[in-house]
Amino acid sequence: MIQVAQIIFILSVLVILHEFGHYITAKIFKVRVEKFYLFMDAGFSLVKKKIGETEWGIGWLPIGGYVKLSGMIDESMDTEQMKQPAQPWEFRSKPAWQRLIIMLGGIIVNIILAITIYTIMFSTVGQKYTATNVVQKNGLSFSQVGKDVGFKNGDKIVSVDGELVQNKFNRLIIDVLLSDKLIVDRDGQNKEITLSDEDKAKILGAEGKNFMAPRIEGFKIDSILPKSGAFNAGLKVNDQIISVNNKEFKYFDEFSELITNKANDSIALAVQRDNKIVNLKAKLDKNSKLGFLPGLSLTNDKEKYEVVNKLSFGSALPQAMRESWELLVYNVKQFKLILKPKTQAYKQVKSPIGIARMLPDEWNWEFIWSFTALFSIGLAFMNLLPIPGLDGGHALFTIVEMITGKTLNEKTAGYVQTAGMIILLTLMALTFGKDIYQLVMDKIFTNH
Structure with a gap:
């Protein structure tokens, strides 16, 4: 139940603030906001109350949320008002640059949220990471899959795709899985390892990021x-x-x-x-x-590998901005990996159910806020994708309009929005279905 409570809390914070980004920019440009919902209210809502011109509510389906703007075809698929003459308070009546800002408002708030969380964390509990140089002191140990794709116990990773390894071990693991060519130090000599898409599929299908670990001397x-x-x-x-x-x-x-x-x-x-x-x-x-x-995991020996940099607020802010930018770049890299069918990385995509199962069994504010910042950048990236139904899709059409001077007609916009929603709902159904199936199978085997 604690895992469920954590994911609901995290999603609530992210959705409310993301939608607030759309809401506040819409209000700045005097666009009427008809609805502001946390979670989806397909068929009915759990709570709703109209204040002024806006209906505020909580839906029953925890897969996001939305603000409904007058004069815009969005998740509500309300096309009736589009048949009426445009009004000054409607989204469609505003200049393209204002509509673009409104569309990007949620993404901007997500990025600001991540930077804010990291700034506060770096200046209070400190900037924490697992030190690669300490983890690799005795080299690394690899699972059988790791050995099968070319690694050997004792290898030290020197560079990834020509870039020297950075001193954050968790990032190094991701870098390896996203790489094409690695250089490792093996018994004092450099050796090149090339990972094919099939090799990555083997790793992701077996241990994932756990395929390599510290080579620890004298375990208990x-x-x-x-x-x-x-x-x-x-x-x-x-x-x-x-x-x-x-x-x-x-x-x-x-x-x-x-x-x-x-x-x-x-x-x-x-x-x-x-x-x-x-x-x-x-x-x-x-x-x-x-x-x-x-007793040789990174978790058990955390104090041995973890670096804690307590930063001043002035130093924390630029580091938080850098951290957020790096996470955005990693989202791009991971998306490119998912788009390669041979890696089978798409099988690792998780719904909120799958994510909740990864969360700790106890309530830990430091972890929750760190995860919220990480998730916020992921949400910003996802919404930047030029897919109809997402903010990026709306933004793309608006940018095209600004360049060409031509507006997508309302009938075509409706078709595009419908297609986008079908794609998104299909993807959600697949990821939810996969995670529910895994949950059921785990329960069956646990009980036997």
Whole structure:
């Protein structure tokens, strides 16, 4: 329920402020606003009240919101008023440059919101990121898929598409997935790795961003699965395994290799426990696993990798603007990846249901506001797309009108808006359907 509450809160903030951008610019140019809705009121609304000329309300379908402007064909698909003579307070009566500003008002507010949140966060809790140079100190470890596409445990990523790696590890992971050519430092020598679209599909379809992780020396056991080989052997939390069958290792990935392809085998373990060495016998399961989780994730060792820069307000503002711009650029890059069918990146697109499942189980204001800023830039980018039904589609037609001096006739505009809404609703149905299916399947397998 906390995850649901978080996504509703985040969506509410984003939608209200986005639509407020349209509302305030419309009011500045004296355009009548007939409706202002949080969420869609298809068929009926949960709450509504008319104040002045505007009906304010909350719809029942949490997939966005809208403001209905007089004299404009929008999400409401109300074409009746367009048959009447244009009135001075209507959207269609205003100059093209005013209509363009109104259309871009929501996007502008989304960007301002992100900059504001980041400025406040950077000057209070600090600018936080996972340091790439610290994560890569011992090189990186890769999943089997990572190895299959050309990486090797111990590789250090030097450059991505000719650009030296930046010191934000989470960005580096995205850069790798969006790249064409990488240079890695392998045992002191540079090696080139080229990722095809098929390689990216393998990574995204398996672990996604988790396909590479820090190569951590001297891991400890973080938790043990009940009735597992580790449990039956007597392994305990905080134990440190130092050898398998008398073969010592330094990194967790080396431990994994020592037990690979040993399904149902018994192995001898040397374990360091309370400054003593304990010898144990353990049996692997059918997947060559012992049944424990190592304490070597970025989350578990957060203080080891995280950099916190506490900035003054004056320094925070330009950094917040830079952060917002970089996120916008990453949205463009990810969209280009989605448009490549062979990468199958389109399968990773999530609805609010899928996004909610990614949120933490506890209420964390720092995370919520950080996620809201990230989501706000994503919403701004999505609305910039020149798709009929989105702000970018309306803006494109207005820009064409400003250049050519010709206005799209109302009948054609209606057809275009209808086509755009069909495309958007189809995409929403597909993403919601995928996430609902995944949720149901996860529940079924969890219960069995």
